[in-house]
Amino acid sequence: MPKVLIIEDEATIRAVLKDILKDQKELRLEVDEAKDGVEGLTKLESANYDLAFCDIKMPKMDGMEVLTQAKAKDISTTFIMISAHGTTELAVDAVKKGAYDFLQKPPDLNRLLITLRNALDKNLLVKESVSLKKKISHQYEIIGQSDGIKEVLKMIDKVAPTDARVLITGANGSGKELVARQLHEKSPRSLFSFIEVNCAAIPSELIESELFGHEKGAFTSAIKQRLGKFELAENGTLFLDEIGDMSLSAQAKVLRALQENKIIRVGGDKDIAVNTRVIAATNKDLKKEIAEGRFREDLYHRLSVIVIKVPSLKDRKEDIPLLVDKFLEDIAVNYGAKKKNIDAEALKLLSQNEWSGNIRELKNVIERLVIMSEGTIGSAEVKKYL
Numbered sequence: 001m002p003k004v005l006i007i008e009d010e011a012t013i014r015a016v017l018k019d020i021l022k023d024q025k026e027l028r029l030e031v032d033e034a035k036d037g038v039e040g041l042t043k044l045e046s047a048n049y050d051l052a053f054c055d056i057k058m059p060k061m062d063g064m065e066v067l068t069q070a071k072a073k074d075i076s077t078t079f080i081m082i083s084a085h086g087t088t089e090l091a092v093d094a095v096k097k098g099a100y101d102f103l104q105k106p107p108d109l110n111r112l113l114i115t116l117r118n119a120l121d122k123n124l125l126v127k128e129s130v131s132l133k134k135k136i137s138h139q140y141e142i143i144g145q146s147d148g149i150k151e152v153l154k155m156i157d158k159v160a161p162t163d164a165r166v167l168i169t170g171a172n173g174s175g176k177e178l179v180a181r182q183l184h185e186k187s188p189r190s191l192f193s194f195i196e197v198n199c200a201a202i203p204s205e206l207i208e209s210e211l212f213g214h215e216k217g218a219f220t221s222a223i224k225q226r227l228g229k230f231e232l233a234e235n236g237t238l239f240l241d242e243i244g245d246m247s248l249s250a251q252a253k254v255l256r257a258l259q260e261n262k263i264i265r266v267g268g269d270k271d272i273a274v275n276t277r278v279i280a281a282t283n284k285d286l287k288k289e290i291a292e293g294r295f296r297e298d299l300y301h302r303l304s305v306i307v308i309k310v311p312s313l314k315d316r317k318e319d320i321p322l323l324v325d326k327f328l329e330d331i332a333v334n335y336g337a338k339k340k341n342i343d344a345e346a347l348k349l350l351s352q353n354e355w356s357g358n359i360r361e362l363k364n365v366i367e368r369l370v371i372m373s374e375g376t377i378g379s380a381e382v383k384k385y386l
Contacts, residue, residue, distance in 0.1 A: 002050040002120055003030045005077070007040030007066060009058045013105070017053060020112065027120065037061030044070055049077045050123050051116070055105075056083040056090070064097065071098045078119050082107060140181040143326050144319035148311035152179060159306050160186035165258070167303045168281040170310030173360030176281040177241065179308055184237040189277055192236030195229050199250075200242035207250045209266045212257075218267020230263050233276045243303070244284035244295060254278075255299045278303070313355040313362060320351045323359065327366040340370050345379040353386065 004021055008014045014033050021031045032049070034040035038060045044052065052070075056063035067079050081094040084105035091102035100122070101115050142153060159166060160183045168176045177196070184194045202210050209218075213228030229238055240246070246254070257263045258278060262271045280303045289295035313320070324342060332339035355361055365386060373381045 001028050001030050002123075003032065003048065005032045005034060005040065005043055005049045005052045007034045007037060007052060007054040007058070007063065008082075009036050009055060011035070013055075020109065021116075024113070024116070027117075037063060037066045041066050041069055044075050044077055045073065051119055052077050052079050053103075054079055054081055056081055056094075057085065064094065067094065067097050067099055078123055080115055080119060139330075140178050140185070141326075142175065142178050142182060143322050144316060145322065146311070146316035146319045148316050149319060152308060152310060155306070155308050156182050156186065159183065159308075161188065163277050164305045165277070165303055166279045166306045166308060167286075167300075168279065168308050168310060169286075170281075170283065171312045171358055172283050173358035174310045174312050175359050176283075176310050177239070179310055180237070180239045180241075180279045180281060183279055184239075184277075187237070187277070189236050193233050194237050194239065195233040196239045196241060197229050198241045200245035204247040204250070207247060208253060211250065212253060212263045212265050214266035215268045218265070222267065225265075228263065228265065230257060230274045230276055231272065235275055237277045237279060240278060240280040242282060243280040244282040244286055244289055248294075248296065251296045251299050255296060255302060258299075258302045313358045317351050320362070321347050323362060324350060324366055327363050328370065331367055331370050335370075340373065340375075340377055342369075342377040343379070346377050346382045349379055349382045349386070 006014050006017050006021075008017065014035075018031050018033065021027075021029050032043065032047075034043050037054075037058045040052070040054065041061065043049070044066075054063040054066055063081055063083070067081065070077060070079070079094075079099040080101050080103060081091075081099045082103045082105055083090065094102050100119050103112060103115065142149065142156075144150075156179065166180075166183060168179050170176050180196075181194065184190055197210060199207065209222075209226070209228065211228050211230055213226050213231060214222050216222055216225050240254075253263070257274065260271075261275065262273055264271060286295050286300050286304075290297045290300060324347060328339050328342065350362070350365075357364075368385050369377045369381055372385055
């Protein structure tokens with residue numbers, strides 16, 4: 001139920017506005033009042049209001065001061081300013097200070113209701129956006145208290161705000177993508193796209209088209225122009241996963257893109273400027289790959305401005321109870337079921353396992369245990385389904 005506050009020194013206008021708002025039965029508004037700016041600000045500080053209709057000319061504290069102080073205190077209420085002495089300059093000033101809209105007294109009923117509904121719709125979209133972002137952020141959260149993970153998190157916090165290229169190393173399933181995601185989410189580029197390319201999953205003859213796009217007619221099946229991942233990640237982050245599996249010809253073009261911040265689509269002849277942060281990951285020893293002629297040394301040096309090594313699960317076994325608890329919680333949410341418990345003996349057995357498949361393997365095992373166990377997960381279930 002949306003909460004609305006009317007901040008207005010004239011009792012008759014407060015009463016009229018309240019009646020209008022209460023008549024909007026389908027919106028189910030909860031309407032409160034304040035007789036001046038001081039009372040209005042006090043109420044805004046003590047309760048969460050979705051919307052405030054705020055007069056500008058009031059004793060003790062005018063509406064613009066209420067708006068300014070509310071914004072300074074990080075009060076998220078949406079303000080609609082009202083005044084009998086409205087001018088274009090005043091309306092512009094109110095919006096600059098953070099108001100959603102400005103209405104002239106006496107407000108036109110249709111205009112008031114349209115503004116009200118639009119403001120509530122905007123609030124709903126903002127809440128959904130924040131909720132979605134929290135959900136995504138939780139999905140890619142890095143869990144652990146081990147020294148190795150603490151070092152990874154420390155490096156992420158230091159490097160993320162920069163545009164430095166990062167090479168993430170570690171075994172399969174150790175969480176390299178989570179590191180890449182956190183680098184993006186904590187960077188100024190987080191408002192733009194995070195584009196992932198698994199270099200090991202794309203055939204060598206298609207990787208260049210995937211990365212750089214192609215022009216119509218560039219090859220038999222190119223029936224229209226297609227943008228590549230570099231362009232799709234404009235102003236955002238391009239994550240090149242398993243870059244050690246990229247062909248040498250594609251490596252040469254990636255190197256040029258990193259050197260010049262330009263690409264050429266397959267079948268094209270025009271340089272296209274790109275502004276993309278590149279983060280790469282690999283489970284291979286790239287120095288060994290260089291020695292054996294399978295990876296370009298100059299590309300390695302371009303990619304590895306910062307190197308973050310993600311420890312394997314066998315090297316951070318003290319984190320297993322925390323990871324198990326997170327997976328149990330996530331699985332319960334996904335299944336719409338109650339979170340299952342796990343006893344100490346079962347946790348001990350899980351902590352003693354070597355986990356060659358790392359976190360990915362642990363997550364799969366926990367999901368299997370949740371599905372197959374009737375009640376609390378015990379050592380018998382772990383021995384049976386591990």
